[in-house]
Amino acid sequence: MKKTFLVFLIVLGLVFSTVLATTYVVGTSADFPPFEYVQNGKYVGFDLGLIKAIAKTEGFNIQIRDMAFDSLIPALKVGVIDIAIAGMTITKEREKVVDFSNPYWFADQDVIVRKNSNYTVTVLFGKHKIGVQTGTTGDLWVTKNLVKSGILKASNVKRYQSFIYALEALLNGAINAVVLDSPVAERFAQVKPVKVVAVLVTGEHYGIAVRKGNTKLLREINAGLKKVKASGEMAKLIDKYFGKK
Numbered sequence: 600m601k602k603t604f605l606v607f608l609i610v611l612g613l614v615f616s617t618v619l620a621t622t623y624v625v626g627t628s629a630d631f632p633p634f635e636y637v638q639n640g641k642y643v644g645f646d647l648g649l650i651k652a653i654a655k656t657e658g659f660n661i662q663i664r665d666m667a668f669d670s671l672i673p674a675l676k677v678g679v680i681d682i683a684i685a686g687m688t689i690t691k692e693r694e695k696v697v698d699f700s701n702p703y704w705f706a707d708q709d710v711i712v713r714k715n716s717n718y719t720v721t722v723l724f725g726k727h728k729i730g731v732q733t734g735t736t737g738d739l740w741v742t743k744n745l746v747k748s749g750i751l752k753a754s755n756v757k758r759y760q761s762f763i764y765a766l767e768a769l770l771n772g773a774i775n776a777v778v779l780d781s782p783v784a785e786r787f788a789q790v791k792p793v794k795v796v797a798v799l800v801t802g803e804h805y806g807i808a809v810r811k812g813n814t815k816l817l818r819e820i821n822a823g824l825k826k827v828k829a830s831g832e833m834a835k836l837i838d839k840y841f842g843k844k
């Protein structure tokens with residue numbers, strides 16, 4: 600009798616702690632393999648595995664919300680989401696409006712073209728059409744270095760809400776190249792008929808973003824990140840999503 604009651608109490612406690620645990624809404628832009636993408640109708644990827652692992656160590660629940668990359672910061676600001684994890688580069692501009700965790704990844708920008716084309720880095724110059732994802736650091740790089748300096752006409756920059764559309768446009772010939780983060784370009788080059796023809800060394804670091812001033816959540820995320828690294832869970836995720844296919 601006593602034992603059953605104890606078991607009952609433990610079960611009750613477990614139920615309560617999961618029910619009472621805070622649920623944070625995590626925003627992402629699921630067009631960025633291997634960081635975040637859709638597989639068999641599910642949101643998967645390194646970033647989502649990472650935030651799940653952090654949530655587990657810190658004892659909160661998460662709910663994933665997929666949106667356009669350039670909606671993530673506005674959504675954080677107004678409180679539609681609590682956390683943004685989307686291979687998001689820590690930049691001075693973004694740091695003015697959101698707070699970032701410690702860096703967890705690094706990237707440069709790559710230029711990709713169709714595999715069967717003869718383009719080189721010179722695809723960036725002249726009359727070619729260059730695709731980017733709206734509001735990304737690739738977009739900023741092209742705008743600053745090519746458009747503002749007069750190398751590329753503004754109308755030749757094609758902005759897409761999603762990399763899925765940018766890739767489609769590249770493959771069907773609507774555009775000549777796409778500028779995007781190196782780890783994602785490399786993944787696309789493994790699974791799609793595209794190749795990397797240049798690396799633009801931008802030295803970016805990815806961070807997890809929270810609303811400005813949400814120090815409690817930021818502290819939890821940084822503590823979780825540290826634990827996930829120390830426990831070897833991070834290495835497992837790297838192997839799962841970046842290991843040789």
Ligand code: ARG
Nearest residue numbers: 628631685686687688735736
């Ligand atoms: N790292 C780049 C940036 O922060 C691109 C991120 C795009 N992420 C995505 N999930 N589509 O601007």
